Amino acid sequence: MSGKFSARSAGGSLKIMDFIPCLILALIFIVHVGPSQAQQNSLSKSGETPSIIIKTDDSLLKLQGERYTLSEAIVYALKNNPRVRISAKDIDTEAYGIDAARAERMPRIDFGSSASRYRYPAPLTPPVISGLFGAGPDLPEYSRNIYDAGGSLRLPIFKGGRLYRAVLVAELRKGIAQENLVISKQDLIFNMSSVFYKIAELEKLYVSTDGTVKQLEAHKSDVEVFYKTGAVPYIDLLKTDVQLAHAVEQRLAVKNNRESAYELMKNLMGMDDTEKNIVIDYQKAPPQLLPSLEESLTKSLVQRPEYRAVRKKRMISEERVKMAQGKRLPDVYVGGEYGGKAGDSFGFKENWYFGARMSIPVFDGGLISAEINRERAELQKVLEEERLIRLAITREVRDAYLNITHARERTEVAGKAIESARENARIEKLKYQTGAGTNTDYLDAQTDLLRAEADYYRSFFDEEVARASLRKAMGETGY
DSSP states (O other), rough: HHHHHTTTTTSSSGGGHHHHHHHHHHHIIIIIIIIHHHHHHHHHHHTOOOOOSSOHHHHHHHSSSSOOOHHHHHHHHHHHHHHHHHHHHHHOOOOOOHHHHHHHHOOOEEEEEEEEEEEEESSSOOOBOOOOTTOOOOOOOEEEEEEEEEEEEEEEEEEETTTHHHHHHHHHHHHHHHHEEEEEHHHHHHHHHHHHHHHHHHHHHHHHHHHHHHHHHHHHHHHHHHHHHHSSHHHHHHHHHHHHHHHHHHHHHHHHHHHHHHHHHHHHTTOOOOOOOOOOOOOOOOOOOOOOOOHHHHHHHHHOOHHHHHHHHHHHHHHHHHHHHHHTTOEEEEHHHEEEEETTTTTEEEEEEEEEEEOOOOOOOTTTHHHHHHHHHHHHHHHHHHHHHHHHHHHHHHHHHHHHHHHHHHHHHHHHHHHHHHHHHHHHHHHHHHSSSSOOOOOOHHHHHHHHHHHHHHHHHHHHHHHHHHHHHOOOOOO
16 A cells, blocks of 8 residues: 555655545545446446437537528528529520520611701702603702601521521520529539538537537646645646647637638628528438449439530530631622601602612632631630530549548548547546556547547548539539
């Protein structure tokens, strides 16, 4: 007994005062270890294991605000996000472009009038000369002030296929705008999911850091008692203070990152009221079977809006080549005009004409050929862009699969590490309280436990983000 207690005593001989630190150690052991040991025994009796399942401690987080599940937050964002609404307006813009292209095929009727003053008197109508046996020439009226009014009609008949191809191009542009809207929605869904899972990770990490702070505060109280009795050196108290300050700093950093993530989430949701407090309501989804890699690649090339959009862009380039070639064909249109002219007497003389006109390009200095070659070069660029997007989609799908696999493996390893780290921290605490361990070993055990929990939460939510990335890579809009 004397040898056991002399490990923490100031002298070598056994005295009454030497028993005081041991009595204090025993009391601390009963107070601190007893409840945890009883809890451990109750878990063992109930057949449960120390839980590492994600669970929110609302009493610890103390967050107040309107709660949103992931689905509710995404629905709100799809209605209010500015980028999505801009993409929706682009569809309306392109729809008006279709109307404009169709209007080019319709007759155009204009009304005009003018008032002019000439230096010399000018005829109101052309002179009319009848035949040899007619009534004779009809001399026009002259005036220096001429007023005219009338209407004109112009109807394009044929422009080398450019009229109906322009409508087709406008419809394809609207289709691209619709695909861009889907792209905006899918990007928003993925970004919202990533931020949501990041907030959930930070909330769980805040629980861990706060628990570490409380453990170190309790440990500091023990060290202070030991130091006052002379059982431990002053350096143990200093090390504990440093470790506690570092843990508090970590907790503050996690809290700040969480608040910043919430601000980003409100920005993505399109909330105008930036002072509004919101809280996520994370609900772990049931495990889902992943489709095979081949199936995912096939679906991605069919469902990805980027690939559908670039294919429509290729069709537009093909039509533009044909439109440029159509400039070599004749332009045919019909037109007419009806109006009248009058002088100072305002006695209007009517006149009209109606006819058809055709123009054929003969020589333009190589302008049409240059335009055709330019459109062909643009078509080749679009073909390479289509190939680039196809390769990028394939890479995104494969990367998402790898990220899911790696995150799942990391989660399994981290889950086992948490069990070991918790047990190690418990043992080191017992050893220190009974005088068999050192302060450094216990502080290292607490650091290892916090690191293990952080690794677990990070890998767990990395898998959630990777699954969202796979859905986006496959072109799915679900969440």
